[in-house]
Amino acid sequence: MIPSSTIADVRALVTDTRAIGAGVSVISLECPGIAATARPGNFVNVKVNASSQPLLRRPFCIHDVRGNTIDIMVKTVGRGTSLLCEATCGTGLLVLGPLGNSFGIETGEFDTALLVSGGIGTAPMLFLEKSLSARGIPFLNLVGGRTRTDLLTRGLSNCSTATDDGSEGFHGNVVELLKHQIASGNAPGRHKVFACGPNPMLKALARFCAASSIPCELSLESVMGCGVGICYGCMVELNNADGEKERILLCREGPVIDGNRFTA
Numbered sequence: 724m725i726p727s728s729t730i731a732d733v734r735a736l737v738t739d740t741r742a743i744g745a746g747v748s749v750i751s752l753e754c755p756g757i758a759a760t761a762r763p764g765n766f767v768n769v770k771v772n773a774s775s776q777p778l779l780r781r782p783f784c785i786h787d788v789r790g791n792t793i794d795i796m797v798k799t800v801g802r803g804t805s806l807l808c809e810a811t812c813g814t815g816l817l818v819l820g821p822l823g824n825s826f827g828i829e830t831g832e833f834d835t836a837l838l839v840s841g842g843i844g845t846a847p848m849l850f851l852e853k854s855l856s857a858r859g860i861p862f863l864n865l866v867g868g869r870t871r872t873d874l875l876t877r878g879l880s881n882c883s884t885a886t887d888d889g890s891e892g893f894h895g896n897v898v899e900l901l902k903h904q905i906a907s908g909n910a911p912g913r914h915k916v917f918a919c920g921p922n923p924m925l926k927a928l929a930r931f932c933a934a935s936s937i938p939c940e941l942s943l944e945s946v947m948g949c950g951v952g953i954c955y956g957c958m959v960e961l962n963n964a965d966g967e968k969e970r971i972l973l974c975r976e977g978p979v980i981d982g983n984r985f986t987a
């Protein structure tokens with residue numbers, strides 16, 4: 724969890740917007756304070772326009788950090804994301820962040836990081852791979868989608884892909900690709916999985932990792948209002964250490980959780 728003293732609420736300048744296909748855009752926001760303290764896995768809560776509608780901000784993973792700029796990768800799914808993707812260069816948007824916890828990459832408990840993502844869940848992986856690279860930690864990106872146009876591999880390195888329809892890469896889902904890569908010996912040493920994507924994918928992944936004793940961290944989503952533990956809108960039910968169900972505020976205790984909490 725980010726100390727509240729490092730969370731900034733700033734008017735960030737939109738410096739670039741790039742449509743990259745499949746209803747997805749990458750938006751660059753100049754916000755030096757957030758860029759300086761962001762860690763991979765953190766998110767920002769963005770007011771998508773200057774109007775009172777939509778009222779609530781929308782949460783987005785930090786896709787990349789470049790100097791004073793953060794990038795977010797936004798998939799259009801409704802009114803807020805549609806308005807955000809229409810933002811033009813020079814627009815000022817209110818951005819709160821960095822928020823939430825981050826991926827655990829400094830533990831020394833693994834030799835190769837396996838970055839497993841599906842659909843728009845690939846958004847946090849570029850910042851994560853850059854942070855791993857900076858520490859000299861080997862990694863492999865495994866990216867899944869229903870079909871080839873869903874694969875958001877732009878900018879990623881060491882990348883293998885899987886599509887449900889076999890139109891690109893491995894024919895199957897990304898969890899099957901992970902099993903295949905491990906069985907083929909393509910990822911040396913001890914593994915740790917870092918993942919983001921749709922819940923059914925994350926559940927299957929969590930179960931495989933638990934059965935294989937592979938440490939695993941998942942970045943989850945829920946509907947979020949405030950992003951800082953005030954509105955109680957982001958409650959999710961997870962396993963606790965005793966195997967019982969407990970409810971947590973995902974914006975405060977997540978969005979990154981231990982995979983063992985998501986197996987049931």
Ligand SMILES: Cc1cc2nc3c(=O)[nH]c(=O)nc-3n(C[C@H](O)[C@H](O)[C@H](O)COP(=O)(O)OP(=O)(O)OC[C@H]3O[C@@H](n4cnc5c(N)ncnc54)[C@H](O)[C@@H]3O)c2cc1C
Pocket residue numbers: 766777779780781782783784785795796797798799800801802803804805843846847943944945946947948978
């Ligand atoms: C921690 C976190 C990180 C995320 N990172 C990304 C990202 O990097 N890229 C990306 O494209 N999307 C990301 N999302 C999802 C994104 O926030 C939602 O797609 C967006 O808020 C939908 O807004 P909308 O107004 O376009 O959709 P709406 O028209 O409001 O609803 C469309 C769908 O989005 C869901 N939704 C609505 N509001 C929210 C909300 N505040 N939070 C979550 N889901 C909501 C609704 O349940 C519905 O299924 C993230 C969500 C969370 C919680």
Ligand code: FES
Pocket residue numbers: 946947948949950951952953954955956957958972973974975
């Ligand atoms: S989003 Fe408001 S409490 Fe989590």
